[in-house]
Amino acid sequence: MKASLRWIKEFVDLPTNDAEVVAGVLSDLGIEVEGIERREASFSGVVVARVLAIKPHPAADKVRIATLDDGGEPIDVVCGAWNFGEGATVAYARVGAVLPGGITIGKKPVRGVMSPGMICSEIEMDLGEEKGGILVLPDGYAAPGTDFAGTLPYPDAIFDLSITPNRPDAMSIHGLARELGAFYELPVRIPTAVFSEEGATAARVIIEEPERCTRFTAREVRGVQVGPSPLWMRLRLRDAGVRPISNVVDVTNYVMLELGQPLHAFDLDRITDETIVVRLARAGEPLTTLDGVARSLSAEDLVIAGVDEPLGLAGIMGGGDSEVSAATTRVLIEVAHFEPTRVLLSGKRHGLRTEAVSRFERGVDPELPPAASARAASLMVEVAGGGVVGGFVDAHPRPHQSVEIALPVSEAGRLLGADIAGAEQAGYLRRLGFAVEGGNPLQVVVPSFRPDVTRPADLIEEIARLHGYDNFPSRLVSGQGGGLGPLQNMLRMARMAMVGAGFFEILSFDFIAARSLEGLRLAPDDPRSRPIRLRNPLNEEQEFLRTTLLPGLLDGLRRNVQRNRPDVALFEVGSVFLRGEGVLPEQPRHLAFAATGARRGRSGGDYEAGDAAGVAEVLLTALGHQATIVQAAVPGLHPGRAAFLEVDGRRIGSVGEIDPLVAAAWDLENRVVVGEFDLASLEAPAPAPFIMPSAYPPVVFDLAFDLAEEVAAAALLATVGAAAGPFLESLAIFDVFRGEPLGPGRKSVAVRLAFRAPDRTMVDGELGPIRRAISSRVTDDLGGRLRGG
């Protein structure tokens, strides 16, 4: 909302003219000032002048010569406009005047006649958009020779305000003045409404929906002459961001800005039987609103209707049929009160966020309609002529009940942490328009313009606002301890481990396209193939909730590769969403990674299957678990380069290279390694037991086995380990080779074993049986043969 400082000052005598200071006070009161726009006349040297005589130009019939009284000797000026006659009061730019855009007015011949200066139009002075000729001022506007700029309501400061949804009262100049008056402890003036009534109106109002329209007033003004509003009113409206239309319509907008009460003017001659019905629309009922849009109404919409047709959307926008036009002479001023939420919902439904909606949705003062109607009638007669007709209609099916609140004096201290005496609290509330009686509790009556205040806590906020939020003490109190939970801790450690392993963390949206899941080539019965849909997705790319983190990571790889960053290693921790039994889906926290191209740094080499397993092992080790890699065919992964990851016999995820077809779906040409784990399913590791290091030397020896290609390294290690007995200290593969003298489909795997007894040096004689036991176990279980043994 835009608000003029000068306008505000018509309501309250502020102790300052400094807009910055006023803006600071408004902000401290909770009315956010988003900007201040300075306004002043953008011209100089223009004076008020009277047209003494008009004569034709000797050489041109499109222009005339006007003799002006500008306070000195009469001056002849050539003028091309025809919208004025002798006696008119005009704005005259003297020689030397500067108009907007820096145009300096000189003395120049127009078709052979010297013209010292010119008579100005609104556009030339940047005061409006009226194109029908020069600006004609009202008779007696000011004495000839008066500086015209000085008669304008400038300089001024226009505040651009953001009003919170709970403050309908602040949506007006009067309301802002009231807040400032409360702050400065100054009285606030209310604009006058002076008129006499004649006759009695025939207008009738029928309210069919009293819950949604609790009050409807109607007042007739007869004999108006529709035309442009006076300059001062047009400038006010323009500075408030409202386009001037005609004097009658402008008055309704002016009063709305001034008092915060939306109003509407009907052409009474266009309302059948002069009868207004406030009713629900019939589903599909047509209405063309003032913006020219033909709308189909819903049965939820409230309309202001004539006997048959809807005339307007209640509280939102009028209709074209009953619009005030140049021919209108009888006006019906509607000032009503509507239930806020329904106005808001109707407005949203029709995509209309008018000035009226922004006020009604907050809840306009229910006691305001009579005063606003009177003010509008008075102004209308002033600027459009005519007279007010008697018989003010005030249909008021649901009178306002004022709210009373008992406020214990201790409440302020309990909630705000500062001792504010009861009398001081009462003082703050009174300044804001609340009636306060009693000592403790304070008996507070809420003014009708503050529908947001219904409870003690709301009064506490009012007290705090006037006390000043920054005038409360500041205290730091610690909690009872707690910190991160086990899962949160583990997720953080897991992230740090991934960072240490060279991966960059990313954040991606939780949404995926159906296409992405298809690209992953999951099995049809995989739960990840049945994603949960959003009811109102933003677009097709974001239609489903992710069931795996891989699409986001693969998208990330692709984007980097496309940006000429072919070596990428990314990971993400986030939720995936799977169908479950409960009210809400299953939402396990996953960690997943994806990498392609060269490993970073000088160690070189491209990411390949071994990295996937290695990263998984590093990660699980960091979390205090030991990972078991189980070679397997995993859907979506390379058939020969994939594995499940098990911890304590439970599968927690999978690792490997993605299937080249999946890579192709993401335009990735190099090998891509991935892994995805459900870390939340891990149990916290038991505290590790201490093993006393032996004081005796180890015995170390190597064994090489001739094995079939299919025998997994893990199987060999498990078999050897199981057969090696209790003194095996370490066991590792140190060489794998294929070729002569091995047969086709065979490989040699060499392991290094270290044995150590806790209590003695082991002797050679003990090792023979162990070696034989290992050899025969490998032969029996794996079909392998000890080489050179």
Next chain:
Amino acid sequence: MIPREDLRAHASAILYRIGAAATVAEVDRLQDEALGESSPITAARRSLREATPDQKRALGAIVNEVTTTLADALAARRSVLAEEERIVRLAAERVDMTLPGYRPERGAAHLVMQVWDEIVDIFTGIGYTVAAGPEVETAYYNFDALNTPATHPARLESDTLYVDYGDDPEGVLLRTQTSPVQARWMESHQPPVHIIVPGRVYRRDAVDATHTPVFHQMEALAVGEDITFADLRGTLAYFMDQFFGKHTRQRFLPNFFPFTEPSAEMHVSCHRCDGSGCRTCGNRGWIELLGCGVVDPNVLEAAGYDAGRVSGWAFGVGIDRLAMIRHDIPELRFFFDADLRVLEQFR
């Protein structure tokens, strides 16, 4: 019997050659020549066995003197040459240490997650518990339990992403705030409560400079007896100073939120210019940072707390926004782009 003059001549010849020796190996050869089995000195020593006592006295002294002189000279020369050789050998092993080192190169945590972790550490350091809850949430916890009227516009399909799950079309949604976790926590815990809730939240916003449909929020909640607006002010002052790593000032301006009353918006003095005005704060000196307030009694009552006895405060802040402000990042979309050129900047 070897004449003593010969012994001396032998010794001085060898001494000269020791001085000229260029390698440790040469010194070793000279050692053999000077004092070895076939050297004149060893021969002289051997001849002493058959010598007369007088001869023994005269020759023995010379043999010992020459032996000692030679042995000392050999040792000294060997030591010098060994050091020289060591220096040459190590010099040959020179490596250009300015080449990129062999290292397991680190990746990086995402900046938003770094900020997330920092905030968690700040608050766990003063005794807060980190609470979490589901991202797909019921409308009850996201709205009803938080004093949001059934007709509140935030519930509209234009603002909230609803999830096709279960029978009620408006029953399950992507949470629009982390506040439902507060409601869940209060349901299962009695005061005093001191929690923070970092988490992902969702709005039905298309991507632009300052909006993404997914973003990150952190809420804090303290409830108990004698918890007031003053505690909110003190806690936020501590949080800001810790987060920006310097002393900051705060301003609290009245505002409106459904779940707090009184409600405030906190502005913090600009960490870059300390309030004098710069690009970061748009020349205002202050940065509008977060919403906060005293917990609305309806929220406490919905949780089953006695709002007449306990009170509390809450605030919510955008984690992404904090990161943007502290690091001068112009657009939110950089956080969701997985762009290595950005990710690498925040190690």
